[in-house]
Amino acid sequence: MDPFSQLILTISVVSFFTFQWLFHRVSPWVSVRISPGFLGLGDKQKVEWNSRTVSTFHALLVGIFCLYILFFDDAVNEDPVWGDPTLVKTNVAITTGYLISGKRNMLFYYFSNFSSFKMNDHNYKLCCLCLSDLLLIFYYWKAIGDKFFVVHHLAALYAYYYVLGQGMLPYFANFRLLAEFSTPCVNQRWFFEVLGYPKSSRPNMANGVAMAVVFFVVRIAVMPVYYSRMYAVYGTEAFYLVPWGGRVAWIGSSICLDVMNIMWMHKITRGCYKVLRSARRSKAPAPQENGKTD
Numbered sequence: 001m002d003p004f005s006q007l008i009l010t011i012s013v014v015s016f017f018t019f020q021w022l023f024h025r026v027s028p029w030v031s032v033r034i035s036p037g038f039l040g041l042g043d044k045q046k047v048e049w050n051s052r053t054v055s056t057f058h059a060l061l062v063g064i065f066c067l068y069i070l071f072f073d074d075a076v077n078e079d080p081v082w083g084d085p086t087l088v089k090t091n092v093a094i095t096t097g098y099l100i101s102g103k104r105n106m107l108f109y110y111f112s113n114f115s116s117f118k119m120n121d122h123n124y125k126l127c128c129l130c131l132s133d134l135l136l137i138f139y140y141w142k143a144i145g146d147k148f149f150v151v152h153h154l155a156a157l158y159a160y161y162y163v164l165g166q167g168m169l170p171y172f173a174n175f176r177l178l179a180e181f182s183t184p185c186v187n188q189r190w191f192f193e194v195l196g197y198p199k200s201s202r203p204n205m206a207n208g209v210a211m212a213v214v215f216f217v218v219r220i221a222v223m224p225v226y227y228s229r230m231y232a233v234y235g236t237e238a239f240y241l242v243p244w245g246g247r248v249a250w251i252g253s254s255i256c257l258d259v260m261n262i263m264w265m266h267k268i269t270r271g272c273y274k275v276l277r278s279a280r281r282s283k284a285p286a287p288q289e290n291g292k293t294d
Helices: 003-034 036-040 043-072 074-078 086-101 107-114 122-139 147-166 170-194 202-220 223-233 244-283
Strands: none
Touching (some): 003 043, 003 086, 170 202, 170 223, 170 244, 223 244
């Protein structure tokens, strides 16, 4: 194993244990102090709360790293297919560690058994470890199952192999991770819901509008930029150097993810519109006799 591969594997492992520490220690400690309602939650809700807290931290960390690469990594921007993938691999390795860490506290115990499984190629091992999150979803399907979430994980997992394993398509992998910026608002909506905030409350409505705007900007509005760059690369020598599997991972996963993004955007827009409309109706003065109001 070359030194750089060891570094990427090390980053993934450190990322895994860091997110586990944030989940088990930091999130409960901070949550009790900033939100008294945390103590009144059930065990399952506390697990979900801590999971979403870690998810928000991961999204901000990876998203900021993505912006830095997008604006300042000249090697990746000049050659989106075969540019130096060092920073992108590092960012993807952090995300891989997060995926391994998963969204359920029982993953720590599951990983302790799964880590004994031996594989010769560290790249395959990294990708197979990401499957642990999916296996937990299947095992607890009635509680946390989501078919779109599974498809999203599988598509991302397939693409990550080529980024980590072969260092190709760094620009496009980094561009995809920009979508993480929409995660904090989605998590905040759940926080408000579990704390009993009415949907028509100002914090909830402000977050709903922010969620719709951010989701549109980082997942929908960027599509023309992403696919125009893909079209510019199509048919070039760099494109044909990508193996068929890499092209499928690149193009197929992109289309799959964007179809789901459009579906989610539609649901978010409808939900936001309904809440704003109901809030507006509740504020409207009630009509009085003879058409007069007080």
